[in-house]
Amino acid sequence: MVYILSEKTDRSTDLVTEWLVYLKSSFKRLNDEERVEASISVSNNGVESRYYQPRKVWHRRGNLNFLPDEIYDHYPDRTAFLRYFTRESSVLGEFFESRYRKLLGRNYIGSISQESLNNKLLNLVLASKNGFLIPQTLVTSNKEELVAFYKEHGCVITKDLRAPVNILSAGGHIVSDGVKLLNDKMIEQLEEKFVPVFLQKYVQKKYEIRSFAACDKIYSMAIFSQGDESTMIDYRNYNNKKPNRCVPVNLPPMVEQNLRNLMAAMEMNTGSFDLIVNKENEYYFLEVNPMGQFHWLSESCNYHIERDIAQFLADGK
The missing domain is CATH 3.30.470.20 (ATP-grasp fold, B domain)
Structure with missing residues (x-):
């Protein structure tokens, strides 16, 4: 069986599954909005899973959701409880991924763990070690360092260190303004100490x-x-x-x-x-x-990536 882990609204997943239907390949799509059964047995005799014996896995989006729907009715305003239950059940999803990535090798595509641990700074270091040029980068919470970096390079961009801002609060909805050039006005508005900011020399x-x-x-x-x-x-x-x-x-x-x-x-x-x-x-x-969008690239360049992924998953059916 081919398993696809995704979200209900992911268009790329829809297109891949349409191709799998066309190729007459059996598959099971597990969206993280939908509850799945948990059954994993670990003993000296090995590991057994009643529900999951995948031949291939495409981990497109999200993670396995083991929480019953009723829990949201029981704890509608108790976010601390929900966070606790989510953390507890996430162990099963992490176990599923770790076990089957090792068993399936290249036949397990994608990783929610790599997505959650994705680190721009570590990636820049590895890219530099593997033949790429990288822009001069500084992460600082010190205004003096920031000003010195700005004066040294002249043209400096700033962007999110981890992910775009998306904060919903009583005061309104705050979203990221994208990648911006640093300017004198921004610097003037900064306090002497502030949360760490990501800066890079702008490359023409x-x-x-x-x-x-x-x-x-x-x-x-x-x-x-x-x-x-x-x-x-x-x-x-x-x-x-x-x-x-x-x-x-x-x-x-x-x-x-x-x-x-x-x-x-x-x-x-x-x-x-x-x-x-x-x-x-x-x-x-x-x-x-690690789980970036590709439909735009596929459509713009007529690459038919969704078809290629489906053919890879269907191969050996």
Whole structure:
């Protein structure tokens, strides 16, 4: 049996399952909004699981949910209880992933553990060790250090260290403003001490690259973001009225090998990578998302990634 772990609203999962139906391959989709049964037995005789004997797993999104629906009725306003129950049951999901990633090897695609532990700073270090240039980076909570870095490099960007801001409180809904150039006004408004901020020297670029890796393949797309003021700093500052031109691109063999080496160092077999090419045609690594979106890349470049993933999962049915 092929297991797909995902979320109800994930469009990429929908498209892959449609292909699996077309290929007449049996599969079971487990969305993290839906409860699944728990039954794992561990003894000196080994491990037994009554419900899960996968041949292949595509861990696209989320995690297995073992909490009964009724618990949300019993504890509607008791968030501390819900957090506790969620932490307790998450052990089962972590066990499932750890066990079957080892048993299935390359036939277990994706990882919620890698997503939750994804660290931009560690990734930059590993990228540098595996052949990539990286922008000069500073994380600091000291204003004097920040000012010195700003004066040294002149053009500096700031962005989220872990994930975009998304805070819902009584005072309103606060969301991230994307990647921004640091300026004098921002610095003036800072206190002498503040929460750590992520800073990078801005690299002048010809274009940006999004690469998605899965099933031993790497699919890459060039994003021409420099012709638009709103996307010049970062293509993710989207201009929906006039989208950037995106075209398929073949990475130089050495750059693609660097990506494969980096994935091996990270023990990853899928992920979305953000790269840039500077004015001198040098390749810089920016970041990686282990469970990144790829439908946009697939559709823009006619890569049919969803079909390829389905064929990989269906192979050997």
